[in-house]
Every structure is written in C-alpha cells, then in structure tokens.
Amino acid sequence: MAMLLRKVWATMSAQSNSNNGRNENQHVSMSPVDQLPSDVFVMVFKFLHPKEASRASLVCKSWRDALSDNRLWMLFLQNQLDSWDSILFAETHLRNGFPLQSHDSCLSELPFKQIHNMRAQVHGSIIIDGGSGYCKYGWSKYASPSGRSATFLEFGNIETPMPSRLRQFFATIYSRMQVKPSGQPVVVSTPICHTDDTESAKAARKQLREAIYTVLFDMNVPAVCAVDQAVLALYAARCTSGIVVNIGFQVTSVVPILRGKVMHDVGVEVIGQGALRLTGYLSELMHQKGIHFESMYTVRTLKENLCYVATDYEAEQTKYTEASYDVPGEGFFTLSKERFQTGEILFQPHLGGLRTMALHQAVALCMEHCHIVDVAPDHGWYKTVVLAGGSSCLPGLAARLEKELQRLLPHSISEGVKVFPPSHGPESAWFGAKLISNISTFPERWYVTKKQFRRRPGPEIVHAMAGEGSLR
Structure with a gap:
C-alpha cells in the first residue's frame, strides 16, 4: 500500500506539472494508474490530508470522480475528534435544525464531502452546561470540558431568572476560561425548572430563556444557542425521542x-430527592456505623467510587459486599452494605425517611x-x-x-x-451541546444572533427553537 501511495503521489506531481498553463477544461491522457478501480483509489486517498485530497482532484477526471466518493469523505470524518457514530447521528438527525424531522435520512443521500468541508469551517463555540449543582464548561473543539465549578456554592440556585445572578455566573465562567465573550458563539444548557404546562409555567420558562439571551447579548456574545439540559443528554445518547x-x-x-x-x-x-440527598443518606449510614470523616466531600467521593445499585436488594443483603477506597488526604475508608443501601432510597424512599x-x-x-x-x-x-x-x-x-x-x-x-x-457520565449534557456546536449547519440552523434577537418580535425565535407548544 505504501508503494502504491508513493506511485500515486509521483504520478500526481508529474501530471500536475504537465498541466501548468493548460486550459482548466482539458485533462491529461489516461495513465496506468488512472485505470485502477475506484475502490483502490478510495483506499489510497484515505491516507492523504483532506486538503491534499481536494488538490489531487484537479489532476484528472478519474481522480476527481474517486475523490467525490462518499466513502472517502466518511473515512475522513471518522478520523476527526468526535466519534463517527456521534457525527453520523448529528448530521442525520440534527443538521436541519429545530423542529427535528421524524424520519431518518438515508446514508447514501448525505453529501459527506460537503459535510466535511462545512464542519471544517465551523470554528466552534463555548459550551456552558450549568445547573443548580455543578457547571461544566469548555471549548466545543476539545475532547471534554476544560473546567467544572460548584454552582450551588458560588451562585446559589441559578435557575432563578435574575439577570444580575446570571450576569455574575456567565462573567465568572468567561473569566476562568480566559476568553472574551465577544469572540465566539455560546451554547448554554437550560435547566428543567417549571415542570407543568400551565400558562404561568410557560411564562416562567420564557422568562428564563429571555433572561439568558438578554444577559449574554448584553455581554456582547455574538450568537447564543440555549437548549434544555435533558434534551442535550438525549442527543448525547444519540436519540431525539x-x-x-x-x-x-x-x-x-x-x-x-x-x-x-x-x-x-x-x-x-x-x-x-437527588444527589444531595443520596450523599446525605450515605453520611447517615456512615455515622450509624461509627465511620468518621472530615467533610461531605469525603462522603461524595466514596459514593462516586464505591456505591452501586443492587439488582435484587434482599438478595444483596446476604452477600459479602465490603470494599475500600483511598480518599486523597484522608486515607482508606471501608464500606459494606452502605454501598448498595445508599442508592436503594431511589426505589424505596421510606428507607431514608422520605415521603x-x-x-x-x-x-x-x-x-x-x-x-x-x-x-x-x-x-x-x-x-x-x-x-x-x-x-x-x-x-x-x-x-x-x-x-x-x-x-x-x-x-x-x-x-x-x-x-x-x-x-x-455526569457530562452528558455538555457532550450533547458539543454535537450541536460542531454540526455542519450550526451557524445557520441552531443559534440566534444579537441582531435577530433585538429585532421585534425577535424573542419569539428563541421560544420557537425551544419547541414551546404541542406536537400532537
């Protein structure tokens, strides 16, 4: 294969030089290399950089045809940082924006060369996945979030649509990332904060979304895309429903x-009940057993590394379940039944005194x-x-x-x-936002610019993208 690749490159260079000065509509005569099956060309050209492959398409018609093959550009996409399954899902289900289509596109219908070139032109965005517990943030072109902060300690409940609280929250994230808000678009996850479908709940959800967009545009962010946190987690699992x-x-x-x-x-x-209650219940179990610890950080660390959910709670009671973990700075801790009793309150809340x-x-x-x-x-x-x-x-x-x-x-x-x-894991919503941020049609299909938002009735664009209303 290496020898064949070198031969192709030698031929390409020779033919490219001989083409200098010719009319762009003229092509050189067929060589033995040109007569190779297209499948061979695809296997050879996959070793090139996409830019080099694009230049090679100028050599002759047979190469241009081979370099237009969908399979080749699928291979190029598979070499990107995002997994191929994620790229395929995003470009199949999300590239047309909201509202999403209910049917899948046929794989052969997708223009993968165009998709590759469009994805290369998407510069990425800042992703801020905030909630009442923790915030994950980072650059969409990175493999994972670059930072994490405990929003419940620093900002209280950010689900409250208070512009001053949101402004402090976003300003702090941008400061930690050491980037200017005006430099790139932002994708923000919005929390589930009003669960019913009453008119007051709809109004509250609209108020929160408008507050997010207003604050970010006041900070000179060029474009904003706000998507529900649960929806982003669903996209990360490569599902739309x-x-x-x-x-x-x-x-x-x-x-x-x-x-x-x-x-x-x-x-x-x-x-x-949520993560805070699970951690609190584990601390109660540890106290009952006489296990001493310095802080709730220790308990949370043990929960994340030792606890599990039993398939059969009663059967698990009869098993040997002791295990230890070394918490940095505090030493080894050993848990037994507490390991599966902690998560059991999700299925039997009364065990933790919950109604x-x-x-x-x-x-x-x-x-x-x-x-x-x-x-x-x-x-x-x-x-x-x-x-x-x-x-x-x-x-x-x-x-x-x-x-x-x-x-x-x-x-x-x-x-x-x-x-x-x-x-x-706990970063699923962030990765769902990453799918959207890197999609080939992201600039035109997913975000709202400051000009669009300011234009009356600009805010209605925000609510339409959020999908307020019934699909029935």
Whole structure:
C-alpha cells in the first residue's frame, strides 16, 4: 500500500506539472494508474490530508470522480475528534435544525464531502452546561470540558431568572476560561425548572430563556444557542425521542422528549430527592456505623467510587459486599452494605425517611401518560429511557430501573423498554451541546444572533427553537 501511495503521489506531481498553463477544461491522457478501480483509489486517498485530497482532484477526471466518493469523505470524518457514530447521528438527525424531522435520512443521500468541508469551517463555540449543582464548561473543539465549578456554592440556585445572578455566573465562567465573550458563539444548557404546562409555567420558562439571551447579548456574545439540559443528554445518547431521567443535585426529573421537544403537555415528573440527598443518606449510614470523616466531600467521593445499585436488594443483603477506597488526604475508608443501601432510597424512599414517589413509579407514570398520547409515526418513542446526571452513573442503576419497569408496567407498555446509562457520565449534557456546536449547519440552523434577537418580535425565535407548544 505504501508503494502504491508513493506511485500515486509521483504520478500526481508529474501530471500536475504537465498541466501548468493548460486550459482548466482539458485533462491529461489516461495513465496506468488512472485505470485502477475506484475502490483502490478510495483506499489510497484515505491516507492523504483532506486538503491534499481536494488538490489531487484537479489532476484528472478519474481522480476527481474517486475523490467525490462518499466513502472517502466518511473515512475522513471518522478520523476527526468526535466519534463517527456521534457525527453520523448529528448530521442525520440534527443538521436541519429545530423542529427535528421524524424520519431518518438515508446514508447514501448525505453529501459527506460537503459535510466535511462545512464542519471544517465551523470554528466552534463555548459550551456552558450549568445547573443548580455543578457547571461544566469548555471549548466545543476539545475532547471534554476544560473546567467544572460548584454552582450551588458560588451562585446559589441559578435557575432563578435574575439577570444580575446570571450576569455574575456567565462573567465568572468567561473569566476562568480566559476568553472574551465577544469572540465566539455560546451554547448554554437550560435547566428543567417549571415542570407543568400551565400558562404561568410557560411564562416562567420564557422568562428564563429571555433572561439568558438578554444577559449574554448584553455581554456582547455574538450568537447564543440555549437548549434544555435533558434534551442535550438525549442527543448525547444519540436519540431525539425518549424519556430522560435526570438525577440532579436537589431533585430527580423524569422528562418526556419527542423529536427534541420537552413534552410539558404530557407531564414532567419530579421526585423530591437527588444527589444531595443520596450523599446525605450515605453520611447517615456512615455515622450509624461509627465511620468518621472530615467533610461531605469525603462522603461524595466514596459514593462516586464505591456505591452501586443492587439488582435484587434482599438478595444483596446476604452477600459479602465490603470494599475500600483511598480518599486523597484522608486515607482508606471501608464500606459494606452502605454501598448498595445508599442508592436503594431511589426505589424505596421510606428507607431514608422520605415521603416521595419512588423512581420507577415516577418513570412508569410518565410512560403511561406518553402511551395515551402516542404520536405517529413515532410509536413507542417513550420506551427509550436515558439516564443523566452524576448520581445516575451508579453501577447497576440502569439494569435495576429496567427490571422494576418491566415488573410494574402492563405488557403493552413494558415490551421493548430499554434503559441506558449516561453516555458520557455526569457530562452528558455538555457532550450533547458539543454535537450541536460542531454540526455542519450550526451557524445557520441552531443559534440566534444579537441582531435577530433585538429585532421585534425577535424573542419569539428563541421560544420557537425551544419547541414551546404541542406536537400532537
């Protein structure tokens, strides 16, 4: 293969030199290399840089035809930082913007050369995935977020649409990234803060979105794209429809999403416990066992590294489950039954003294509502359940939730239900934003410019992109 590549390059150089001064519509005569099958050209040209491949297409017609082959540009895309599956999903389902299409594009219909060139021209954006617990931020061209901050410590509840609070929040993130707001577009995740579909809830959601756009444009950000946090987590799992179970810092939200739109008219269920309660319950169990620790950071570290969810809680009680972990600066800690008792309060809240709906009950209720309003041609869209949030990374949680749903729901609903763990751990929403930021049509399809927003009725663009309204 290496010898063949060198021969191709030698021929290309020779033919390119002989073409100097010729009319651009004239081509050199066929050489033995030109007569090779197109499949061979594709396998050879994949070793070139895309820019070199584009120059090579000027040599002769046979090379131009080979370098227009979709397979070659698919190979070039596969060499990019993003995974091929993510690129394919984004360019198939998201490239036309919102509202999303209900059907998949045929793979052969996608112009991969054009997609590659357009993606190369997208300069990327700043991604800010904020919530009431933690904020992940970074440059969309990077492999992962560049920073993380505890928003609950620094800013309080950023879901409150207070311009001054939002301004402080965004200014701090830009300062830590050491970038100017005016330099690039920003993709922001918006939290689930008003779950019902009443007129007051709709007004509150619109107020929050408008506050985000207004504050960022006042900071001279050139363009803004704000997408619901649960929707971004769903995109990261390479889905456009399904139910997202987001175990947040303070509460757990069960969010039905159809074609990228949060179905508030179906109903968003909220459970009164989240990561903070799980960590608090583990600390109570450790106190009961006489395990001493210096801070809640220690407890959270142990939860993230030792805890799991039992498939069968009663059976797990009889097993040997002791394990240890070395917390930096504090030494080794050993846990036993506390490892699976912590996550069990999601399914048996009374164990932790809570009077709230169990996780599987909330998801089952949401699925029953979705089943009643099932929409053609997306029948069964709600049977895909995607976990999101840091505490959803507990090993065994997806399998346990799927088991409980199969047991609780009638067969007509439970058949085909599949629960997926978070695709990128606690950073799933950030990676969903990364998909959008790097998509070939991002500049024209996904963000709103300052000029568009200021133009009356500019803010309506924001709400249309957020999908307010019914798809039924």
